[in-house]
Amino acid sequence: MNSPKKVTAQGQFEKLDYPFQMHEVSVVSDMIMAYADEGTSNKEVVLFIHGLGSYAPAWKYNIKELSKSFRCIVVDLVGYGKSSKGQYEADMTFHANNLFALMKSLNISKFNIAGHSMGGQIAMHMAINRPQQIKGLVLLAPAGIETFNDQHKTLLINASTPEAIASISDEQYKANLALNFYKKDDKSDFMYTDRMLIKSDPQFKEYCYVVSKGVEGMLNEPVFKNLDAIVCPTLIIYGLQDQLIPNRYLHPELTTEKIGLLAKKNISNASLEFVDKAGHFVNFDQPETVNKLISNFLNN
Template sequence: MQRHALPSIKFTTLRLQMIKYPFPVHKCDIGSNLEIAYCDEGSGDQTLLFIHGLANYIPVFKHNIEGLKGQFRCVAIDLPGNGLSSRGDYPYSMFFYAESLARFITQLDLQNVVLVGHSMGGQISLILSLRYPTLISKLVLLAPSGLEFYNDFECSMMKGLLSFGGMMYGDAMSLEAAIENSYYHEQKKDAKHIVKDLIHLMQGEQGKYWRKMVQTNIEAMLNEQVFKFLPQINQKTLIVFGKQDAFIPNKLMHVGETTESIAKKGAALIPNCQVEIIHHSGHFVQIESADKVNALITKFIEAK
């Protein structure tokens, strides 16, 4: 596998005693002073590799790992710049994340890898599958970015606003609003816990890296669009959306679209793809409808 150099910077140790993860956390050194924090639960012939979205962390997959680890090996990571993984002056592009994941998969010698990517993690999963198709057996995309196409004018507008769906993640108030708007149900059991953790992670001396990461991530999702490359995806793919997703489609740019129309347009371009729309769920579909999502993933993986 061809490796592209990652920036070599001094790893900054975080004081994160207040952050509680639902599973034991391990560290994987993938080179260039970059450590990936990950959880590794369960066992099985198939390995589910969970990839979170913008400014998130491993615990957003808590209910999925708990429900699936009895049948599959479940590995979840914190992307560089997030959670307990290394922070620093990294590129924070989609390609950077895909390359980091390829190194991680190779370092741990993960086999029969099924990528489970949420939101931005879905777009990263698509890019990883395109760049390193032999590393990935199947794709599960949960409310993924990457299926919604932005023209040049829309990209310029979005970059100018430094927003995605009208929300920014660069400060505590906007982060809290974005997390809460990711849910459909009024009773958001996990939202306060997630917000508390993420605000703690974005504060202090690490804040400058957080803000750069968020801004660069948003720009990278627009600069590294995968829509036109979807026909090249050769892995069997499952796309799952919550019908009440508040972020996809972009309410500012794509007024005439619906979550279902975006999902179907993307799925139509992927050769072997199925779409599932779950009612009464928002952008965090894997949390709000964990049992349904887990059942869909299990059926998808076990299907011949």
């Protein structure tokens, strides 16, 4: 395994142009986490955690508005974006420990979390293991509610090796990216452009390794059986046209609505919202609606 690297945020995937200023802090084992700190310090704090293969800019249409009312801490998970690169295990515990270390370095002991997809599973993992630190959860199309048997786990892990991720063609990546949205338009073109820049970076292989370990980590550190340990107020949001949750090939009998209702049933203090004309990237497809839902939830 590669040893952690001491790096500067702007030196990581340096060709990527971010919509907000990124800072950096040393977290566990001297790894560097890049983060934005938007809004005013005396406001309610929200930690924003991106999903698998994503990065901090995926929140740009949310942070622009929500930072007017909240202090928004927007991260690149270690292994992603402008944070340290390396052959890290990158499971849920790994990410959670680094995020708690980040918040400790900012002298923030209690906070809310907004997590998208894998970021939602990380958020639930954090709330289950350190409930005293989490004030509220906003779970946007969260992974971790849909469960997989051992055969499915093996299939998914084998299909998500670092080599398989690295070998995806540009055309296939564009098609895969489009599946995240209700309607692909110019607004999300920057994600494809950034992927091409990442692919040309010397650290691309390390990035693929971390993405692969993210898939493995979600499957090997499930949260579903422990959802009753989440005691904080929780808002669950799914796009009605989510094409990724549930997995249509492995669970053709399930729907997004069934997954959402399952989450609400098993998290005691939860509310559930479905957003129309929104896919897996519900916060990107319908930012105004999602921003309003988040604001109302955090202000109650």
